[in-house]
Structure formats: structure tokens, C-alpha cells
Amino acid sequence: MRSSVRNATDLATVKGELLVVCVPAEPSPLAGPAAEADAALDGAIARSVADGEVKGEPGSLTVFHAGPALRAPRVAVVGVGEGSADDWRAAGRAVASATERAPAKRVALVPPPGSGPAEAAAFVEGLGTGLYRFRRFKSGDDEPAPPSRLMVHHPAVRTADVERADRVVAAVNGARDLVNTPGNHLTPTMLAAHAERLAAQTPGLECTVLGRKELEKLGAGALLAVAQGSDEPPRMIVLRYRPETARPGEVLGLVGKAVTFDSGGISIKPSNGMEEMKMDMGGGAAVIEGTALIAALGLPVEVLAVVPSTENLPSGRAVKPGDVVTAMNGRTVEVINTDAEGRLILADALTYAARQGATRMIDFATLTGAIVVALGEVYAGLFGSDEEWTATVRAAGEASGDLAWPMPMHERYAPLIESTVADLTNSSNKRQAGPVYAAQFLREFTEGLPWCHLDVAGTAMTSAGGTGFGVRLALAVAERLAGAPAPPVRT
Structure with missing residues (x-):
């Protein structure tokens, strides 16, 4: 998987089969990209928060099918807890599991404004290690291909940050x-x-x-x-x-x-x-x-x-x-x-x-x-x-x-x-x-x-x-x- 950075943070323009937004330990009220995604989904995320389906625990994840307001067909709302590096790694691993259930060639992450390079790098680590499978000796392996691309949309994250995480x-x-x-x-x-x-x-x-x-x-x-x-x-x-x-x-x-x-x-x-x-x-x-x-x-x-x-x-x-x-x-x-x-x-x-x-x-x-x-x-x-x-x-x-x-x-x-x-x-x-x-x-x-x-x-x-x-x-x-x-x- 190769990671790259895009400056665009307007969710309506973000490309990819899976759009990822994050919520903290206490997800209500929704803020930042999560609130924007909720508006594009006609309040579906907020309703799921109220029902207790969407939580901010590290690695908790709920996938929504998006409508015409977004270019991405699915939105993953993932919990990042208190925001520690381990919490962000857990979020990345959760997204890796989600791509096994519903394959996605490209994943787009739009982190909240309060995050930065360290959080993005931890997410990349979690996603990249979570996607790992040892298949060298498998014949006729028909498992779905993992994502080949992660795009991080955040103005404070540099390409060098995610390339280092890829290494x-x-x-x-x-x-x-x-x-x-x-x-x-x-x-x-x-x-x-x-x-x-x-x-x-x-x-x-x-x-x-x-x-x-x-x-x-x-x-x-x-x-x-x-x-x-x-x-x-x-x-x-x-x-x-x-x-x-x-x-x-x-x-x-x-x-x-x-x-x-x-x-x-x-x-x-x-x-x-x-x-x-x-x-x-x-x-x-x-x-x-x-x-x-x-x-x-x-x-x-x-x-x-x-x-x-x-x-x-x-x-x-x-x-x-x-x-x-x-x-x-x-x-x-x-x-x-x-x-x-x-x-x-x-x-x-x-x-x-x-x-x-x-x-x-x-x-x-x-x-x-x-x-x-x-x-x-x-x-x-x-x-x-x-x-x-x-x-x-x-x-x-x-x-x-x-x-x-x-x-x-x-x-x-x-x-x-x-x-x-x-x-x-x-x-x-x-x-x-x-x-x-x-x-x-x-x-x-x-x-x-x-x-x-x-x-x-x-x-x-x-x-x-x-x-x-x-x-x-x-x-x-x-x-x-x-x-x-x-x-x-x-x-």
C-alpha cells in the first residue's frame, strides 16, 4: 500500500471507495469532518451516535452507504478514543478489517482539525500492519486484494510524514x-x-x-x-x-x-x-x-x-x-x-x-x-x-x-x-x-x-x-x- 497527501478537505470532492472520518471518545456532538459527513448523510451518523451504534472507543467502526452528496460510495466512522498513538493505530487496524469485508482499492482519510502528522502516521501504521497477510505458500488464493492507496487529506500533514510511516x-x-x-x-x-x-x-x-x-x-x-x-x-x-x-x-x-x-x-x-x-x-x-x-x-x-x-x-x-x-x-x-x-x-x-x-x-x-x-x-x-x-x-x-x-x-x-x-x-x-x-x-x-x-x-x-x-x-x-x-x- 502506498500513502500520499492531498490538501483538499472538502468531503464532496474526496475520491476513493472508502471515506474515513474519525470521532473521539465522546462523539457527541459531532464536529469537523464527521459533522460534514453527517450532513451529507442526512443525519444518519448523529442518529447512530444517539442509538449507541457509533462510539468513539479506539477501533470501533461503523460503515454507512453514502448518497449523491459524496463521491465516495461508503463512509467509515472510526473511533480514536483519547487520541493517543495507540488509539490511532487501532483505528487504522479497524479500517483494514473493514476493507476485507467490503474491498476498496483506495481509502481516503480526513482527520479532524486537532490532529496532525503524528496521528496520521499512527493511522498509516495501523492500516498497513492490519492489512498484512502471509500468503506466500497459498495456491489459488482468491482473497480480495487489499487497498493499494491511502490518501490523507489534511493541510498540516506532509507527504514525507506518510512516506516515513509507509517505510x-x-x-x-x-x-x-x-x-x-x-x-x-x-x-x-x-x-x-x-x-x-x-x-x-x-x-x-x-x-x-x-x-x-x-x-x-x-x-x-x-x-x-x-x-x-x-x-x-x-x-x-x-x-x-x-x-x-x-x-x-x-x-x-x-x-x-x-x-x-x-x-x-x-x-x-x-x-x-x-x-x-x-x-x-x-x-x-x-x-x-x-x-x-x-x-x-x-x-x-x-x-x-x-x-x-x-x-x-x-x-x-x-x-x-x-x-x-x-x-x-x-x-x-x-x-x-x-x-x-x-x-x-x-x-x-x-x-x-x-x-x-x-x-x-x-x-x-x-x-x-x-x-x-x-x-x-x-x-x-x-x-x-x-x-x-x-x-x-x-x-x-x-x-x-x-x-x-x-x-x-x-x-x-x-x-x-x-x-x-x-x-x-x-x-x-x-x-x-x-x-x-x-x-x-x-x-x-x-x-x-x-x-x-x-x-x-x-x-x-x-x-x-x-x-x-x-x-x-x-x-x-x-x-x-x-x-x-x-x-x-x-x-
Whole structure:
């Protein structure tokens, strides 16, 4: 879908198969474009408000058939609640659903006068992500085509505002495509090739792919241990964005777990639902697409993205419970549970990012089922080693709609990652604080840098498929760094 802007706000001249007007939490009395549409419909909207059919709740929507006074054949009255960004995204998603029931090639949005670029952009995000369907493997797909065009009629909204929102939608939906792709169609090698294509298409973005030999030379024993059970070779995907206007001394490190299929290894998962483990690379997908988005928008922030990718499968070569492996930073790890593989591959990736110049880091990982029990599919779990950095990441989540809730980290959890035979253990036999001790483990590989861990197991992969969670958050963090005072240069 492509968005554009028109200055004309006279409803009688607005073209499109579906005209969208908005009402607030308290829709009566109608005002602005909603009142104009009501007049053109001979008071039908006002009567529906009085009957309680039209409400201003975010995402509530009623469609009216228009008469000769309007060029659009249908009018959608959608609620935007109190007018927050989330409310406008909900409105966009509601309109996306309406176009499924009654197809429309062109949608025209006429926002109320009190709104502006931020509201229009949020609507575009909601509509664009709401229209998403993964149809790559559908034969004879006869679903109606989604709208190809959105026209925003508002004098304060610029074309650049909606084009930026279109880019965000494309990146989020791109991450969803990656997560939803079956493991036989997206191996670590194929994921690396996708990252290389993105870099080739994006000015200022470079991609380097490290294979088994390079990883052995680096001593990435934790990643290699997870990969040894699969015939598919591992990859460490490294994306670098170095804008000329980047603030000196600041390099945002983004790390994303990309297990393209996770059987659990020797500690094999139950078969029921295992097909969903193609989505265990949601963190890596978000980092790849998010980094490309930051570069495409030309933000003045240097970014180093590291995505370790592998399959986790059982075989005669697979790492076994009780094995001891040596991570890139020299720490030894006793493998208690081979299904706790994500923290192993992230350990080497975090170390690599820190040693390659990152000054502060965020990792995104579909890491623990326990975080889903704790927070469901609404919030990601947010863990951090630095209060100020954690607060920045949380604020970016609130602004972007990729919500993250702070979780505790404390030295009294340290015994959960202690081993009697190695420096650390990758899992604990005590069934307690699973997401916390996973974060405690990861912190051992951050080289003392400000770092946040986002456990996105509930938010990036749901029963409905990949969500693209993390793309907008990564962008929002980069935007905050772009506008923040320059930090001291690290020596």
C-alpha cells in the first residue's frame, strides 16, 4: 500500500471507495469532518451516535452507504478514543478489517482539525500492519486484494510524514514475513542472504556474514555448540550503518536471536506446537529489518547489528546436557538444557558487538516461555544493567507501541547460573525466575556496557504468527539517541 497527501478537505470532492472520518471518545456532538459527513448523510451518523451504534472507543467502526452528496460510495466512522498513538493505530487496524469485508482499492482519510502528522502516521501504521497477510505458500488464493492507496487529506500533514510511516510498515511487515517463513525456506544461510540484499538496497548499510571458519577463529564456542547438531551451517550476520553525520563516540549495538528452527536439541520439545518454532528468530528478524529502516531514514546514529543464526536440532553430533563449552569471552558454560540455546548464541553475539565498538546495547530474543506466562502477548520483558539506558528503552517502547515492562535483576539471583564444573550454567533445575536468570546469564557477556535485554517470546511470536515486534522500538531508540546530548568519547 502506498500513502500520499492531498490538501483538499472538502468531503464532496474526496475520491476513493472508502471515506474515513474519525470521532473521539465522546462523539457527541459531532464536529469537523464527521459533522460534514453527517450532513451529507442526512443525519444518519448523529442518529447512530444517539442509538449507541457509533462510539468513539479506539477501533470501533461503523460503515454507512453514502448518497449523491459524496463521491465516495461508503463512509467509515472510526473511533480514536483519547487520541493517543495507540488509539490511532487501532483505528487504522479497524479500517483494514473493514476493507476485507467490503474491498476498496483506495481509502481516503480526513482527520479532524486537532490532529496532525503524528496521528496520521499512527493511522498509516495501523492500516498497513492490519492489512498484512502471509500468503506466500497459498495456491489459488482468491482473497480480495487489499487497498493499494491511502490518501490523507489534511493541510498540516506532509507527504514525507506518510512516506516515513509507509517505510515503518514495510519494515515491520518484512520482519513478519521472515518470522512466518518455514524453516526449510529460511535457513541461516538464506537469512544471511536476505540481510545482504537489504544492505545492497540501502545506502550507507554494510553487511558482513561470518561462517563456521570465521566463528572458530573468533572462539565463538557457544554459537558453534548449538549449531553442531544441524547439517545447516551457522551464520553470524553483521550489519553496520555509519552515517557521516553520526554523533561521535556513540554506537548503538543491536543484537537479535535468530534460531531459524528450534526443536530443543537433545532436550527436545513436545511435538504439539513445535511447528511454531520456525518463529524462534523473531528477535533477529526485528534487528535486521530495524537496522535497515534506521539506515533508510538516514538517522544520524551509528548502528552495529549482530544476529547469530543457527538451527537447534538433535543428532549424533548435537551438544548434550552436561557438556561444557567455551564462549567467545573465555567463560566456560555447562549445558544443563539444550533447549536453553538462545542465551548461548546471544552470549557470543553480545561479546562480539561489544568488542567491535558498540557503546550501548539492546538484545531482542524469543527467549523464555515463562515471560509469556508473566506478561502475555502485550508487553515484552525488559531487563537492564543501567537505569538510565533502561528508562530510555522503556520510553521508546511506549512511544512506538512496542511495549516493554521492567523486570528485576539482582545479585541474589546469581546462584541460579552457578555451575559446579564450569564458570556458568545455561539453565537451572530450579523452576523459578526463568526469564530473570536468563537475563543474568546474558549480562555476563556484555563487557560492562549499558545493556538491555528484551524477552520477546510473547510479543514477537503469537498463535497468529509473527508480529514484527522490535522494529519500531529499535527505530524509536535510535531517534532518541539522535536527539540526545553527545556522550563522552570512549578511550
